[in-house]
Amino acid sequence: MLCKDARLLEILEKGRNGEGITKEECIYLLEFDEHSFESSLIRATANDLTRERMDNAGVILGQIGVEISPCKGGCKFCTFGEGHTKFESFSISDEELDQKIRDFTEGGDLYGLYLMTMHDFNLDVILNAVEHAKRIAPPQTQIWVNVGDAPYSTFVELKKAGVRGAYHVCRLREGIDTNLDPKNRIKTMENLLAAGLELYTCCEPIGPEHTNEELVDNFFIGIELGCTQHAVMRRIAVKGAPLYSRGQITELRLAHICAVLTLALGRAKEFKFMSIHEPNQIGLASGANLITAESGANPRDCNKDTKGNRGWSIERCRKLLYDSGFTGIRLGDESIIPLTFEYLETTHSL
Numbered sequence: 001m002l003c004k005d006a007r008l009l010e011i012l013e014k015g016r017n018g019e020g021i022t023k024e025e026c027i028y029l030l031e032f033d034e035h036s037f038e039s040s041l042i043r044a045t046a047n048d049l050t051r052e053r054m055d056n057a058g059v060i061l062g063q064i065g066v067e068i069s070p071c072k073g074g075c076k077f078c079t080f081g082e083g084h085t086k087f088e089s090f091s092i093s094d095e096e097l098d099q100k101i102r103d104f105t106e107g108g109d110l111y112g113l114y115l116m117t118m119h120d121f122n123l124d125v126i127l128n129a130v131e132h133a134k135r136i137a138p139p140q141t142q143i144w145v146n147v148g149d150a151p152y153s154t155f156v157e158l159k160k161a162g163v164r165g166a167y168h169v170c171r172l173r174e175g176i177d178t179n180l181d182p183k184n185r186i187k188t189m190e191n192l193l194a195a196g197l198e199l200y201t202c203c204e205p206i207g208p209e210h211t212n213e214e215l216v217d218n219f220f221i222g223i224e225l226g227c228t229q230h231a232v233m234r235r236i237a238v239k240g241a242p243l244y245s246r247g248q249i250t251e252l253r254l255a256h257i258c259a260v261l262t263l264a265l266g267r268a269k270e271f272k273f274m275s276i277h278e279p280n281q282i283g284l285a286s287g288a289n290l291i292t293a294e295s296g297a298n299p300r301d302c303n304k305d306t307k308g309n310r311g312w313s314i315e316r317c318r319k320l321l322y323d324s325g326f327t328g329i330r331l332g333d334e335s336i337i338p339l340t341f342e343y344l345e346t347t348h349s350l
Contacts, residue, residue: 008038012045015263018053023216026260030212034256046259046287049266050274057328057336058321059273059290060314062104063114063146066129067091073119073148074179075171076242077205077235080118091125097132100295104314105137107347111332112142114167114292119148119180123157130161142332144200149180149188155195164332165198165228170221172203172210177243189225198228202275203261205235206254207246219261223268229290230265231275232258232283255286262287279312284324293317315349322349 003009011025021029032038069089071080092100104110115129126145133143142164147154155166170185171178193199201222203215222230234254237244258276265271276283279291293314312320321329322344328336337343344350 003038003041005038008032008041012041012263015266016045016049018049018266020267021264023220026216026219026264027212029260029263030215030257032256034250034253039256042263043255043259043282043286046262047285050262050287050289051326054273054289054330055328055336056326057289057330058284058324058326058339059111059330060109060317060321061112061114061144061275061290061292062110062314063116063292063294064092064097064100064104064129065116065295066097067117067121067125069118069120071118071120072179076177077207077238079238079241094128094132097129098136101133101136103295104293105141107314108138108140109318109329109331109337109347110137110141110314111290111330112144112164113137114144114146116146117148121147121150123154127157127161130158130163134162140331140333140335149184150191152191152194155192155197159196163197165200166192167200167202168192169202169204170218172206172214172218186221186225189221193225198270199225200229200231201225201227202231202233202277203257204231204233204277206232206249206257207235207243208249209246215257219264223265226268226270228270229273229275230261230271231277231290232261232288233277236278251280251282255280255282255288258283258288259286279317279320281320281324284320284326289326291317291320315347318347318349319344 011021015021029042104113113133117126130143143162144165145158145163146167168189170182174180174182174185189199203218232254234249237248262274273290274288275290276288293312322339326339329339330336
């Protein structure tokens with residue numbers, strides 16, 4: 001049966017034309033069941049928009065967790081939260097860091113490399129990691145950071161060191177499911193933008209209990225600040241974390257949410273990429289075109305090194321993009337290389 005919902009079709013046309021959609025329209029789209037015909041239309045529209053705007057090229061990021069410590073943020077969904085973590089403080093050695101950087105960047109097709117620390121972090125530690133990354137990574141790979149709340153001066157120093165951008169979020173129910181102040185989270189985003197860094201953000205960690213209104217309010221934090229990359233991430237039910245009992249949403253529901261956010265971002269001038277985490281094929285057919293490989297510490301993993309466990313390898317990311325129908329990989333200098341079966345063979349990604 002063809003769709004006869006005139007309002008839905010009008011919203012989808014606006015979104016597909018790159019006009020963006022309002023908060024109220026986002027809520028309307030999120031109210032459709034993810035198993036429905038209407039949801040399929042929403043996801044197909046977002047998929048079409050992204051592939052046309054981004055030349056059907058996918059993007060691969062890498063993230064290295066450089067240190068672990070019981071975190072004062074106390075996030076009830078995070079394996080590092082103070083009060084429930086089983087981890088002790090640990091920093092990877094320079095030798096291990098160098099090897100992880102080489103593993104991610106030796107193929108030359110990594111768009112950007114994240115260096116991640118805990119909420120409370122030592123600036124010298126992250127600057128040291130940046131120095132190593134700048135020395136080892138090829139020039140087309142951008143260097144990014146994933147750090148806790150920090151003042152403007154910190155991001156000035158990071159920019160001077162060669163950092164292109166920073167990942168930062170004001171999470172769903174920040175200050176309720178975490179010990180952190182949402183005002184400080186948003187202020188940090190403003191600080192990094194003022195320092196000249198790009199903002200990479202996300203609506204996360206999405207759980208079954210979050211309302212559509214909560215999701216949309218969170219969408220628009222990044223949209224209104226002018227993010228370069230937005231994303232959706234579902235909360236992983238980590239055993240031992242206080243929110244484990246609430247479970248997690250399906251990848252199909254996450255893809256539906258991804259599609260709605262993609263359509264909302266249509267008119268954002270700074271916006272380049274939509275990410276879905278953890279990587280999955282249905283999300284990459286619903287508006288997402290960016291996925292992240294991970295190594296070292298991971299807040300959704302109980303292993304000290306997530307590589308080979310929850311964390312994806314870059315080879316696996318290449319194959320997922322190929323299987324999802326992307327015909328190119330975009331590099332950090334914005335050039336595109338063909339993503340073919342032969343390329344998977346030569347990069348040992350089959």
